[in-house]
Amino acid sequence: MNRKVILTCALTGSGDTTGKSEHVPVTPEQIAADAIAAARAGASVVHIHVRNILTGQPSRDDALYAEVVRLIAASDVDPVINLTAGMGGDLVLDPSEPTRTLPGTDLISGLDRLSHVEKLLPEICTIDCGTLNFGEGSNVYVSTPDMLREGAARIKELGVKPEMEIFDTGNLWFANVMVEEGLIAPPPLYQLCMGIPYGAPVDAGLLQAMVNMLPDGAAWTSFAIGRNQMAWVAQSVLLGGHVRVGLEDNLYLSKGVKATNAQLTERAVDIIHNLGSSVATPDEARDILNLQRKG
Template identity: 60%
Template sequence: MNQDVIITCAVNGAADTAARNPHVPVTPEEITNSVIEAWNAGAAIAHIHARDLKTTQASRQVDLYAEVCERLRASECDIIINLTGGMGGDLYVGPEENPADFGKDTDLVGAIERLAHIEALKPEICTLDCGSLNFGDGNLVYISTPDMLRLGAAHIKKLGVTVELEIFDTGNLWFALQMMKEGLLAENAMFQLCQGIPWGTPPNAALLKAMVDMLPADTNWAAFALGRNQLPWVAQSALLGGHVRVGLEDNLYLSKGVLATNGQLVERAVNIIENMGSRILSPTEAREKLRLRGTQ
């Protein structure tokens, strides 16, 4: 079991959730305030997506990410900033009679363009989604090919940003380990084992254990599951030796029918971890644990 646990709060995500829970932050000010709320509750890392101010949908606009980072860095909050690197991979395949007629919501760009805000802002951590995936029902496919991943991983390493490898299935983990063998990843690369996202790895404890067993020794990793499985996965991850992730990106509810805030979800995670006899690491301690820039 992990005795020293880092909590990541994924504050908003890319899904169309703002209309389903008014606590999902959209504007840079709202995102900043929600991150600070999570930090006050015990989160050491904030995983952040920018949102379009008019549509509330996820955005790749560099200036929106910049405003969030500027607001956080101007505050007293010392939380570790973890920006998504996954935007720009959405491919909506066309109808049966013409699958190459891609849907209007397709947002598909190359590996380097997906990292424009990472290059501009150089956060301490950014994510890299480690494989293509049938994303939910319908014709949406998230595209992240081996060539794209090799380019993205090498670029992130060159920028000096710690990469968090998002693992949605066992094949994603297999390829992430291959990139490690090829020297494309820094020694402090992190792994995030993502479960319950249709149609990746289901939220199954045996599958989580199998993926954990594939990881190299002394690897920093965390796991999460969606929806009602989010809080049980806090315990599940810590029991297997990992860190944890909660937040409104993955779950909108505190309990059945009760909408959550990011701070409330972090508070629940803190209670679970401390009641198991472990302690919560501060951002300063997490930086040291993860060997982030300036602490290695």
């Protein structure tokens, strides 16, 4: 069981959720405000995507990331900043002519996915550790071993902590290979992502099996999407891990009741405390993960 728990709030994500809840933040001001509110509610880390201001669709605009980070830095809170570096991996294929791509394709190199990380030097950035059939249809998320090794090496050069996003056991196998090859600075940080079609299903036995595959000294977090989000807070703590909540993964506080990021954070804090553990402050999280503060 983990007695000192790092709590991440994933604020907005890249899913098609802006039309499903009025609480999903879109503009840099909204995303930063949610980050600040989540930090005040107890979040140790805020995980940040950005969106096109006009359409609400996911964006890779460096200027949007910079504005979110600036606004958080100007506030009275100091959460650990975790920027996604997973954007730019979407390949949508025509099933009748798979050599042709369809609208929605946004595929760039692994290094190009790090443009905003290079400029802003967050304490943490994500790296998605494998290629995945992402949901129904013909959308494939592309992250090859060559891309991953190149990206991990650059992230290490920058002094940023990579949070290795693990969507299935094969992803975990390869993440462990990168650790063995010295591409990941200690302690390695794993995010075990459950319930995203078609990756690892939400299954406590599978989570335990994945935890058993982690190398000695690893730090890890796990989350489950949708209605399993809060149950997975308890599941992760009991197995010795850290936790993640937020509107990227779940829109509801309870059945029919739409949540805010601050409310989801508060609920997670209560669960952690009721289990007899405590939530890490941002500085405690920095110590646990051996982060290099930037700026």
